[in-house]
Amino acid sequence: MENADAAVTTAGREGWDAGPLLVLAAAVLWGTSGTAQALGPAGASPLLIAIVRVGLGGAVLLAAAAARGEFARPRRYLNPVFLVAGLAQAAFNFSYFTGLRMAGVAIGTMIAIGSVPIFSGLLGILFNREPAGIRWYGATAMAVVGVGLLFGGCGAVSVSALGVLFALLAGFSYSFFTFLSGRLVRSFTPDALISVSFVLATFMLVPFALSVPLDWVTTPSGGGLIAYMGLVSSALAYMLYGRGLRTVMISRVGTLTLAEPLTGSLLGVFLLREAVSATIVAGMILIFLAQVVIVAGSPGHGRR
Numbered sequence: 001m002e003n004a005d006a007a008v009t010t011a012g013r014e015g016w017d018a019g020p021l022l023v024l025a026a027a028v029l030w031g032t033s034g035t036a037q038a039l040g041p042a043g044a045s046p047l048l049i050a051i052v053r054v055g056l057g058g059a060v061l062l063a064a065a066a067a068r069g070e071f072a073r074p075r076r077y078l079n080p081v082f083l084v085a086g087l088a089q090a091a092f093n094f095s096y097f098t099g100l101r102m103a104g105v106a107i108g109t110m111i112a113i114g115s116v117p118i119f120s121g122l123l124g125i126l127f128n129r130e131p132a133g134i135r136w137y138g139a140t141a142m143a144v145v146g147v148g149l150l151f152g153g154c155g156a157v158s159v160s161a162l163g164v165l166f167a168l169l170a171g172f173s174y175s176f177f178t179f180l181s182g183r184l185v186r187s188f189t190p191d192a193l194i195s196v197s198f199v200l201a202t203f204m205l206v207p208f209a210l211s212v213p214l215d216w217v218t219t220p221s222g223g224g225l226i227a228y229m230g231l232v233s234s235a236l237a238y239m240l241y242g243r244g245l246r247t248v249m250i251s252r253v254g255t256l257t258l259a260e261p262l263t264g265s266l267l268g269v270f271l272l273r274e275a276v277s278a279t280i281v282a283g284m285i286l287i288f289l290a291q292v293v294i295v296a297g298s299p300g301h302g303r304r
Helices: 002-014 019-031 033-039 046-067 074-078 081-103 105-114 116-127 133-152 161-184 190-209 220-244 250-256 259-271 278-296
Strands: none
Touching: 019 033, 019 220, 019 250, 019 259, 033 046, 033 081, 033 105, 033 220, 033 259, 046 081, 046 190, 046 220, 081 105, 081 161, 081 190, 105 116, 105 133, 105 161, 105 259, 105 278, 116 133, 116 161, 116 278, 133 161, 133 278, 161 190, 190 220, 259 278
């Protein structure tokens, strides 16, 4: 905590701090993933996209971490908890892209990412005995009402209720991964932790993709989608994020990462022309406001 404050203070004394822009750029890149999938080949499988994103992205991060000597003691990474973290990442990526394909990019992104603070709070309360406070309960109530409005508006614009459920599963899976990472990061560097989890998630997902059509992969748009997902929205985004965390306070990082669901939703509505009713817009606004309330009340300085 004190180190983070010192880093921010030092950065301020030395001149302009690029940290906030790096975190913001990472969040924007994450938010483009759903749109990239929607603009890809018609036969692109969400499962294969998930594999590419965690596999290629994890390989790049793994190589970068290894080059810095972060795997000098590889046996440390045989901890079984990494398997659970990998499973959480596998579940998140598959359910996230499936939810976005079924529910739409705008709605799916807002639900998946918007539910993360709520699920994270529940895990903290149940397992870490963290105090919730009236702010968290109020934000949770807003988010629940928002999701309810999204379900209520599904019939008006033909949004898949199953897609909404997949998006919620994505939110829980990512929250659980974050919960585990919060414990692992005490002993492992962020890049090493993320890369190992991504690689394990890839091995877990591959057996399920054996029957998935692969013909779209060899098309120009398919190759472009694979390159973008693995290199840009995964590897580059997490590299920017990690470097931004060196100087940005946690409370500010939480605010900056709200750009992810905002980016996804705006691209879904204005670029992909996804239909949304007034009820759905109201639900999305409530979920976004719930995130703002939780982040604004986060204690401490220094922090996806």
